[in-house]
Amino acid sequence: MPILEVRNLSVTYTTKNRRIAAVQGVSLEIEERDAVGIVGESGSGKSTLAMAMLRLLPKNGAEVGGEVLLNGTDLLALPEDKLSKLRWKELAVVFQKSMNSLSPVHRIGAQMADVYRLHESSASKREAKRRIVELLEMVNLPERVYKLYPHELSGGMMQRVAIALSLMHHPRLLILDEATTALDVVTQGQILEEMMELERKLGITRLMITHDMSVVATSCNKVVVMYAGQVVEAGLVKDVLTKPAHPYTQGLLRSIPSFDGEKSNIRGIPGSIPALDVPLAGCAFAERCEFAADSCRTSKPQLAELPDRRQVACHLRGGEIHAQ
Amino acid sequence: MGRYIGKRILTGALTVLAAIVLSFLLIHLAPGDPASILSGMDSPSPEMEEALRVKYGLDQPLLSQLWTYLKNLAQGDLGESISNSRPVAELIAERLGPTLLLSLTTAVLSLVLGTALGIYCARRAGSKLDAAMNGVSYLFDSMPGFWLGMMLILIFASSLKILPTAGMVDLRGGYTGFAHYMDVLKHLVLPGLTLTLISTPYFFRIARSSVIQVMSEDFITTLRATGMSESRIFNKYVFKNAILPTVTVFGITLAYIFTGVAVIEIVFSWPGMGSFMLKAIGNRDYPLLMGIYLILSISVAVCMIVVDVIYAFIDPRIRYS
Amino acid sequence: MGRTNVMKRALSAINGNIQLKIGTFLIALLVMVALLAPLLATHDPYVLGDELTAPPGAEHLLGTDGLGRDVYSMLVYGARTSLLIGVVAAVISGVIGTLLGGIAGFYRGSVDRTLTEVNNIFLIMPTFFLILLVVAMFGSSMLNVMLIIGLTSWVGNARLMRAQAMSLRERTFVLGAVAIGESKRQILFKHIIPNGIFPIVANTTMNISGAILTEASLSFLGLGDPNVISWGQIVFNGRSYLTSGWWISTFSGLTIVVTVLAFYMIGDGLNRVLSPKLRNNN
Numbered sequence: 001m002p003i004l005e006v007r008n009l010s011v012t013y014t015t016k017n018r019r020i021a022a023v024q025g026v027s028l029e030i031e032e033r034d035a036v037g038i039v040g041e042s043g044s045g046k047s048t049l050a051m052a053m054l055r056l057l058p059k060n061g062a063e064v065g066g067e068v069l070l071n072g073t074d075l076l077a078l079p080e081d082k083l084s085k086l087r088w089k090e091l092a093v094v095f096q097k098s099m100n101s102l103s104p105v106h107r108i109g110a111q112m113a114d115v116y117r118l119h120e121s122s123a124s125k126r127e128a129k130r131r132i133v134e135l136l137e138m139v140n141l142p143e144r145v146y147k148l149y150p151h152e153l154s155g156g157m158m159q160r161v162a163i164a165l166s167l168m169h170h171p172r173l174l175i176l177d178e179a180t181t182a183l184d185v186v187t188q189g190q191i192l193e194e195m196m197e198l199e200r201k202l203g204i205t206r207l208m209i210t211h212d213m214s215v216v217a218t219s220c221n222k223v224v225v226m227y228a229g230q231v232v233e234a235g236l237v238k239d240v241l242t243k244p245a246h247p248y249t250q251g252l253l254r255s256i257p258s259f260d261g262e263k264s265n266i267r268g269i270p271g272s273i274p275a276l277d278v279p280l281a282g283c284a285f286a287e288r289c290e291f292a293a294d295s296c297r298t299s300k301p302q303l304a305e306l307p308d309r310r311q312v313a314c315h316l317r318g319g320e321i322h323a324q
Numbered sequence: 325m326g327r328y329i330g331k332r333i334l335t336g337a338l339t340v341l342a343a344i345v346l347s348f349l350l351i352h353l354a355p356g357d358p359a360s361i362l363s364g365m366d367s368p369s370p371e372m373e374e375a376l377r378v379k380y381g382l383d384q385p386l387l388s389q390l391w392t393y394l395k396n397l398a399q400g401d402l403g404e405s406i407s408n409s410r411p412v413a414e415l416i417a418e419r420l421g422p423t424l425l426l427s428l429t430t431a432v433l434s435l436v437l438g439t440a441l442g443i444y445c446a447r448r449a450g451s452k453l454d455a456a457m458n459g460v461s462y463l464f465d466s467m468p469g470f471w472l473g474m475m476l477i478l479i480f481a482s483s484l485k486i487l488p489t490a491g492m493v494d495l496r497g498g499y500t501g502f503a504h505y506m507d508v509l510k511h512l513v514l515p516g517l518t519l520t521l522i523s524t525p526y527f528f529r530i531a532r533s534s535v536i537q538v539m540s541e542d543f544i545t546t547l548r549a550t551g552m553s554e555s556r557i558f559n560k561y562v563f564k565n566a567i568l569p570t571v572t573v574f575g576i577t578l579a580y581i582f583t584g585v586a587v588i589e590i591v592f593s594w595p596g597m598g599s600f601m602l603k604a605i606g607n608r609d610y611p612l613l614m615g616i617y618l619i620l621s622i623s624v625a626v627c628m629i630v631v632d633v634i635y636a637f638i639d640p641r642i643r644y645s
Numbered sequence: 646m647g648r649t650n651v652m653k654r655a656l657s658a659i660n661g662n663i664q665l666k667i668g669t670f671l672i673a674l675l676v677m678v679a680l681l682a683p684l685l686a687t688h689d690p691y692v693l694g695d696e697l698t699a700p701p702g703a704e705h706l707l708g709t710d711g712l713g714r715d716v717y718s719m720l721v722y723g724a725r726t727s728l729l730i731g732v733v734a735a736v737i738s739g740v741i742g743t744l745l746g747g748i749a750g751f752y753r754g755s756v757d758r759t760l761t762e763v764n765n766i767f768l769i770m771p772t773f774f775l776i777l778l779v780v781a782m783f784g785s786s787m788l789n790v791m792l793i794i795g796l797t798s799w800v801g802n803a804r805l806m807r808a809q810a811m812s813l814r815e816r817t818f819v820l821g822a823v824a825i826g827e828s829k830r831q832i833l834f835k836h837i838i839p840n841g842i843f844p845i846v847a848n849t850t851m852n853i854s855g856a857i858l859t860e861a862s863l864s865f866l867g868l869g870d871p872n873v874i875s876w877g878q879i880v881f882n883g884r885s886y887l888t889s890g891w892w893i894s895t896f897s898g899l900t901i902v903v904t905v906l907a908f909y910m911i912g913d914g915l916n917r918v919l920s921p922k923l924r925n926n927n
Binding site: 482614 | 762765766768769770771772773774775777778779781782783784854858861862865866867868877880883884887888891894895898901902903905906909910913
Binding site: 089 | 560
């Protein structure tokens with residue numbers, strides 16, 4: 001059984017006079033010990049997807065539909081108190097802006113201890129501290145970080161703190177939302193390597209939200225490509241990255257640098273994501289696609305499986321054409 | 325932290341210096357010659373003119389006159405009041421007490437009230453109550469303080485006859501001891517209420533927007549993801565983060581509150597600097613007016629520095645940098 | 646393109662934002678009143694009548710003051726004074742603030758540091774007392790009052806424009822202008838200021854409120870221009886008749902409240918329309 005199963009998840013942001021379909025019927029499965037990368041440019045809905053799975057979207061202003069099954073339990077239907085018990089024990093998250101991931105006016109150790117005692121209410125102060133120092137050491141941070149404030153650490157160190165915090169209760173599923181984006185390439189590489197090491201040790205399943213294909217290439221075994229709120233391609237990293245089937249994936253791959261760390265040869269895809277407040281008749285990518293045919297603009301391609309078990313939503317690459 | 329405090333002290337000192345230089349320049353730029361401005365007469369007597377010339381070095385170049393002016397001020401000499409023929413510093417000292425009583429009472433009251441209401445509404449941002457409170461805050465912001473005071477007099481004093489309308493004590497009462505304090509308190513109600521009503525919107529808006537801003541910070545999302553309850557997140561984390569900006573503005577709000585106080589004192593005949601100021605305007609007592617301006621500038625600068633030093637100790641971002 | 650777009654959005658937003666609608670309506674009404682004062686007034690506001698402190702009635706809509714002048718007619722003519730002082734003072738502060746803020750944010754360096762310090766000083770300084778001192782010493786003509794209010798209230802505008810200039814100078818169209826070889830001054834006036842002006846427009850509307858209130862306070866201290874009628878002066882004059890002629894101060898004060906509130910509504914409404922962050926919060 002997959003550890004996480006997302007079924008037909010959709011998120012619509014509502015403002016006074018507009019409805020924006022940020023995520024449109026996304027389904028995916030994550031097996032135990034997978035490392036899955038969800039990629040897409042900003043506006044593709046990947047972060048909204050993560051926030052919806054974590055049930056952290058604002059209650060008014062966002063409508064969420066579908067199911068998010070964690071070990072068979074639907075997180076979206078769970079009452080608030082039951083969900084609170086699952087949070088951080090079953091699934092934890094690390095956000096992008098690590099500098100802001102903790103309160104700037106409270107000491108790091110005190111905040112972590114506060115979180116520790118949420119689920120270990122009987123733990124004494126000393127036990128909490130011992131555990132936190134242990135966690136800090138695990139991510140290669142000195143003990144003195146316990147007594148410091150967030151602004152006294154560098155971005156890379158704060159990212160390690162955020163990771164230590166997320167590992168506190170041995171979550172089975174860890175979501176990293178652009179967690180290494182703000183860091184320099186060297187620190188990013190180091191942290192990714194440490195992450196994978198910890199995963200092997202602790203048996204963690206990881207879901208990684210990023211716009212950076214190279215991060216996926218080095219640290220994930222599966223990849224899901226999103227565009228305009230939909231999954232356009234999904235499969236094993238070794239298949240998708242070597243033989244991308246969707247024109248959008250091909251474009252994304254062309255835009256990653258050919259040498260590690262050297263971003264000299266970026267060829268972006270011209271155009272931008274279409275407005276999501278009006279339903280589109282055809283493929284969302286058609287306007288930017290160099291292969292687009294007439295049918296692409298009139299009918300929406302559905303996800304279809306290719307022989308190597310990968311899924312693609314494209315009329316030209318094996319997707320079936322649905323008559324309107 | 326030392327650097328931060330040093331910078332704030334410098335700003336405070338520069339503010340006082342700017343106030344001094346501005347008042348000095350006014351003496352020289354205003355229509356009429358400096359001697360007549362300082363004496364309040366179109367043509368002062370030769371002896372008086374001579375005395376002023378010696379004291380302010382009026383025949384010296386402008387820069388050395390400024391130096392003399394600064395030296396006089398540094399010795400606490402704010403000049404001579406025209407209408408009272410007494411040192412300005414002495415006169416102001418006599419009147420400072422009632423003004424401070426009124427200012428600080430309302431400053432603290434509106435700070436507490438505004439912040440509490442602001443936090444309360446921020447937690448319900450977008451609700452009907454929040455919208456209504458926002459509207460009320462703009463309404464009181466739009467009222468001239470003196471007019472609100474007059475309306476309160478009309479309601480509470482003239483019609484209902486439950487509160488005194490003028491002064492700080494009942495002169496016929498001749499109360500002493502505890503009764504005296506109660507008497508002052510009774511007289512304080514209406515001017516205090518007026519000032520609190522017009523100053524509260526300021527703190528209300530700062531607290532409200534500060535809480536809303538903190539609630540949208542990433543670390544709040546992180547804490548929610550850990551399963552921490554909303555009430556704990558608010559009481560422990562949002563509160564401390566949101567209250568700090570309110571502390572910083574408290575220092576600079578005093579300038580704003582002093583302005584309100586000066587005008588309200590006149591409405592309620594409160595025996596402070598404001599009422600005094602009205603007389604000084606009528607008598608063209610410029611040394612006294614300038615003295616009031618300087619003393620207020622110094623008071624605000626000192627309060628600002630005190631508040632900022634306290635702030636530097638509360639906020640770890642400054643304490644440890 | 647950016648600017649016309651913003652203007653268009655602002656116009657359509659006036660329709661969508663109820664605050665803006667009410668505020669704009671009230672101010673339009675007030676401007677009409679000021680322009681048509683001679684037609685709308687029922688009496689000559691400068692003529693002292695025989696009926697002293699007559700209560701509101703058919704002959705005198707809002708009663709008369711202690712000198713027998715018709716309060717309604719005085720309010721109608723007072724609109725001219727208050728609007729003129731408010732608008733001129735706010736425009737002066739808008740121009741100074743935009744220029745100084747634009748220069749500080751665009752040129753940075755020591756100009757910026759000096760201006761930031763001046764900014765800090767003005768934040769602490771009890772400006773009202775400075776205004777009062779100047780008006781007392783230089784005379785309380787309308788021109789003096791407008792000038793001194795304008796000269797002392799530009800700080801907020803400068804802060805806003807500085808922030809705008811600092812973000813705009815990094816934008817591609819400005820960098821492009823630099824590359825083409827346009828001079829710094831050209832860039833400042835052609836790109837930075839026109840593109841960053843909108844928050845200052847909103848703030849200037851709010852500053853009109855502030856100027857009207859300051860003028861009212863000055864009038865209340867007896868420092869209003871004695872040759873014109875202003876709302877603050879009517880409140881001031883009514884103070885002596887608070888119990889015997891409550892209408893004098895009450896109606897003149899209410900007029901000030903409504904006017905100031907209307908300008909706040911426009912300013913706040915414009916801010917809301919232009920800032921997506923605020924818009925989402927409400």
